[in-house]
Amino acid sequence: MDRGGGVTDLWPWLGLVGLGAFHGLNPAMGWLFSVALGLQHKSRARVLWSLLPIAFGHAVSIAVVVALFASVRRVVDVDALRWTAAAILVAFGLYRLTARHKPRATGMQVGFADLAVWSFLMATGHGAGLMLVPVLLRLPMRDVHAAHMRWDSLVVTADAIGTFLAVAVHTFAMLAVAGALAVVVYEWVGLAFLRRGWINLDLLWAIALFAAGALLLVPAIHV
Numbered sequence: 001m002d003r004g005g006g007v008t009d010l011w012p013w014l015g016l017v018g019l020g021a022f023h024g025l026n027p028a029m030g031w032l033f034s035v036a037l038g039l040q041h042k043s044r045a046r047v048l049w050s051l052l053p054i055a056f057g058h059a060v061s062i063a064v065v066v067a068l069f070a071s072v073r074r075v076v077d078v079d080a081l082r083w084t085a086a087a088i089l090v091a092f093g094l095y096r097l098t099a100r101h102k103p104r105a106t107g108m109q110v111g112f113a114d115l116a117v118w119s120f121l122m123a124t125g126h127g128a129g130l131m132l133v134p135v136l137l138r139l140p141m142r143d144v145h146a147a148h149m150r151w152d153s154l155v156v157t158a159d160a161i162g163t164f165l166a167v168a169v170h171t172f173a174m175l176a177v178a179g180a181l182a183v184v185v186y187e188w189v190g191l192a193f194l195r196r197g198w199i200n201l202d203l204l205w206a207i208a209l210f211a212a213g214a215l216l217l218v219p220a221i222h223v
Contacts, residue, residue: 015135016166020173022208023058023128024181030054030119031178031185038186047186051179053112057119058128059171065129066163069136082217085133089213092127096206127209134212136166 023029034054038047073081123129139162 012135012138013169015138016132016170017173019131019135020170021177023123023170024174024177024179026126028126029058029122029128029174029178030115031182033115033118034178034182035186038182044183044186047182048179050115051175051182053115054119054178055171055175057116057121058123058174059167060116061120061123062129062132062170063163063167064124066132066136066166069133070160070163073136082137085130085137086213086217089127089130089133089209091213092130093206093208093210093213096127096209131209131212132166132170139166 024031030051034047034050037050038044040046
C-alpha cells in the first residue's frame with residue numbers, strides 16, 4: 001500500500017475520533033449532568049463515576065447503528081446505501097432544526113442503569129449514530145468482501161471486529177473530552193458561565209446532521 005493510501009485509510013478513524021470529541025463537548029450528551037451530580041454530592045468521584053454509565057449508554061446507541069450498517073453494507077449496493085443514508089441524515093437534521101426539544105424533568109437520585117438508559121435515549125434522540133454513517137462508508141471493506149464467498153464466518157468476524165473498534169474509538173474520544181470538561185467545570189469554572197454565555201450545540205448538531213447528509217451526496221453525484 002502506498003503512503004497516500006495509508007493516509008486515506010486513516011481519515012475515517014480520525015473522523016470517528018472527531019465525532020466522539022464533538023459528542024463529548026456537547027453538554028446534552030452528559031458532562032453537564034455529571035457536573036450537576038458532583039455538585040449535589042460535593043464529590044469529584046461522583047462526577048467521574050457518572051461518566052461511565054453515560055459513556056456506556058452512548059456506546060450502545062452507537063453500536064446499534066454501526067451493527068445495522070455493517071450488516072446492510074454486506075448485501076446492499078454502496079451507492080444505494082449512500083443515497084439512503086444521506087436522505088435519513090437530511091431528514092433527521094431538518095427534524096432537529098424544526099422540532100422543539102425540551103428535556104424532561106428528572107430526579108437527581110440516579111443509579112448506573114438510570115444514567116445508561118438516559119444516555120442511550122439522548123444519543124439515539126440526537127441521531128448520534130447516524131453521524132457515523134458517512135465515516136463508516138469510507139472504512140476499507142475490499143479485503144473482507146473478496147473473501148465473502150469462501151470465508152463467510154471470517155467476514156462476520158471481521159465485521160464484528162470492525163464494529164467493535166469503531167464504537168470503541170468513538171466512545172473513548174467522547175469519554176475523554178466529556179471527562180476533561182466535567183472535571184474542569186466542577187473544579188474551577190463552575191456553572192455560572194452558563195448564565196453569561198451559551199453556544200447552542202444542539203442547534204449546531206442539527207445543522208451538522210443536515211450538512212453531513214448533503215456532503216454525503218457529493219461523491220454519489222460524481223460517480
